[in-house]
Amino acid sequence: MTSYIAKLRQFYVENKEHHTYRQSSVNPHSLAKEFEKRELSDTERAVERLKWVLEKEKVVVFPNEKIALLRTVPTIPEIYTEREWSVIKRSYRIHEQGKVSNICPSYSSLIDKGFNQVRLEIEESLKTHRDAEKIAYLNILLETLDIMEAFAERYRLAAIEVGNTTVAESFAQIPQNRPQNFVQALQFFRLIHFGLWASFNYHNTIGRFDQFMFPYYEADLAKGVLTRESALELLQEFFISFNKDSDLYPGMQQGDNGQSLMLGGLTTSGEDAFNDLSKLCMEASLELKLIDPKINLRVHAGTPIEVLELGSEMTKQGLGFPQYSNDEVVVNALKKWGYREEDALNYVVAACWEFIIPEVAMDIVNIDALSFLKAVLEALPCLTECETFDKFKEVVKSKLCRQTAEICSNTNGVYMEPTPLMSLMMEGCIAKGQDISLGARYNNYGIHGTGLSSATDSLAAIKKYVFEEQRVDKETLLKALEADFVGYDELYHLLRFEAPKMGNDDDYVDALAGELLDWFADSLEGVSNDRGGIFRAGTGSAMYYLWHGNELGASPDGRHQGEEFACNFSPSLHTHLKGPISLIKSFSKGNLERVANGGPLTIELDDSMFRNAESTAKVARLVKSYMDLGGMQMQLNGVNREMMLDAQKHPDKYRNLIVRVWGWSGYFVELDKAYQDHIIRRSELDF
16 A cells, blocks of 8 residues: 555544534535425436535545545435425335435446437437427426536536546546546545445445456556556555545445445356456455455356455455455346346345346335245244145235235335436436436335244244154243243253254255245246336345344244344354355255345354464465356355454444445444354354
8 A cells, every 4th residue: 555545544534634624514404395395306306416416515635646526515404394305204115214216326337438428329319209298398308407517617627626637528528528548437436436426326336346447447558658556556545535425425334335246257248357456446345355346246157256355365364355256146047036137147236235237227125124024923823734844834924925915015106216327327317307216227116034044043933843853832832931941941952952954964954945935936937017027036134133033932943032133145143053065055956146236244253263374275265166067146154153242342442344234344442243243153153
C-alpha cells in the first residue's frame, strides 16, 4: 500500500474526517408535502427528489484526489407523505421499503456511450411514441440526464478552483462523452453509483466489474498511461470510495449495503473470464482490508488453483470474502428456469448471494422465506396418528407446501417507486418508455429456505428413535418438546448430542435434506407470479436464521425453544462434525440446481488453519473440492473465537475486526449483540 492510499484510508475509514462536511438531516417527509400539494405523479416525484438532493449537495473536491464525490446530504427524503404511503400500503404489497433495490444495472450502457449518445437514443424513441404517458416518461429520462450533468459540472468547476486537474479533466469529458482512460471510467462509475443512492435505490450491486472495466484498464497499460502498480493504487482509491458514505446506506446492519462485486467465471463464449484486472481487484481488497466492495468469485472446472489460493489469502485476513459460486451449477439452473444461455452466463450476485442478471432482470430475489423446521413442527401434532415414518413425512410435505402457497399468494400487487436513473441502464426502458419498476425481461421472485439442517436432523431423530428403534415414545417426545426438555435431560442429551446430524457425510440424514429441498422446489414448479415470472427456491437464510428460530418452540433435534438456526446452508450449531471433507460431501448431495436462488455453505474456520502457506493452500483445495463435488456456493470466514469474545468486552481495541454475517461482511464491534453471539457460536462447531 502506497503512502497516498494509506493517508486516504486513514482519512476516510479510520478517522472519518470527511463526516465534518455533512449537513444537518432533514425531515424525510418534508419534500413529499410539496409533491402532494402539486399533485405530481410518482415518476415526477422521483426525478424531483433526485434534483433536490443533488442541488442540496455541498460540492467537495480535495486537491490530490483522483476519484471525487462525497455525500454531504445525509438523508434522502421520501416522495410520499406518511398519509399517502399508508393508503398505498393498503392497496399494494410493499417489499422492504418499496424501492427498486437488489438488482444490477448495466453501468457500461452509460459509461461506454456517454450521455450524449444516450440522449440521442431517447430522442429517437420519442419519435416512435404517441402515448402521452410514455412521452412524459421519456422526457423525464432526458431531465435525469440534465440533472446528473449539472451535478457533474459543479464538480468540474470545484476541481478547477482547488487546482485538481485530474478530476477537472474527468468531468470535462464525462458524463457527456465516453471516458478516455481508466480513471475517467472509474469516475463515471462513481458518479452513476452516487446518483443511484441519491435516488433512494439501495443495495446497488457492482456486477462484473472486471469485464466491463477491463478495456479501459488494458488500453491504459498498452499506451503506457498506467503501470500495473499505478493502476493498483488507482483501484484502491476507487475501492475506498465505496466506504466513504456506506454508513448512510440502508441495511439491516452497517456493512449490509449490497456493494457486491463479481469477478471471473465463464464468458458468453464459454472461456475463462478471469483476467489481470480480476486479480488486481483481489490484490487491492487484500491490501486494503475493507468491508466494501464485497468480492465474489465465479469459479468453474477450468479455474486455476492459483486463483483459489489468492482467495484463501483474503479469507486468511478475516475479510469474510471472496464468496464462491459454481458456474457449472448456477448457469445450468438459470437455464432450466428459463433464462437465455447468454444471460445465464452473465450472472452476478445481488446484495448477498442471490443470483441475478445485469440489465435484463427485475427479479425480487428475497421476496420471502420458507422455514423448513416450521413445517416439521406443524406436523408434530399428527405424529401419534402416523403409523409409519413415510406417513409422517407426507404430513411434513403438506405443511411445507402450505407455507409456499401462502408465500406465493402474498406476493401479488407489488409496488415499487419509479427510478429513472436506474431505468437508463436497463434493457428496453428507453425503447418502451417504461420504468424498470414495472418489469423487465425477467420478473422472477426468490424464496429463501431457513433451518434446513435443524429440520433434517429433526426428521432423522424421529425416523431413528421413534419409528425404527422405538426407543422414544411419541407422546413422550411431544411432552418433552412442550416442556422445552425441562425434566427430560436424558432425552435431550440423546437428541442433541447423539442423534445423527447433517454435515457428516451420512446418507441416512443427508437423503432427508435432499427430500426437503425437492419438496420445496416441487411446491413452486409451474407456479407463476403476477408479473408473469416464476418462483425460485433457495438455500439462503438472510436474517431469518435469527427471526425464524426465535419464533419456534423446541425441536426433535435437541434444539431449545427460540434457539436460532444455522446461517444459510450449514450444519446446525450443536453438530459434532467429523471434518471439513465430510461436511462438504453432505452439502453437495442434493439436487442443488433446483434450489439455486442462492445460499452458500457457510463455514467458520479457526484462524489457526491459515498458519502458513501450505495450510492456506489446503483451504483453496477445500473450496475446489466442494465445487468439484457439485456444490453451488460457498463462503468461508477466518475467525478467532477468543478475539471475538474479547472484542465484546473491549470494542475499542477491535474496530477493524471484520466478520462474515450472512451474505455480507461487517465490522464485528458494530453488529448487534445477537449477530455477534451467533458468529461466535458458529465458530464453536467442532470438527
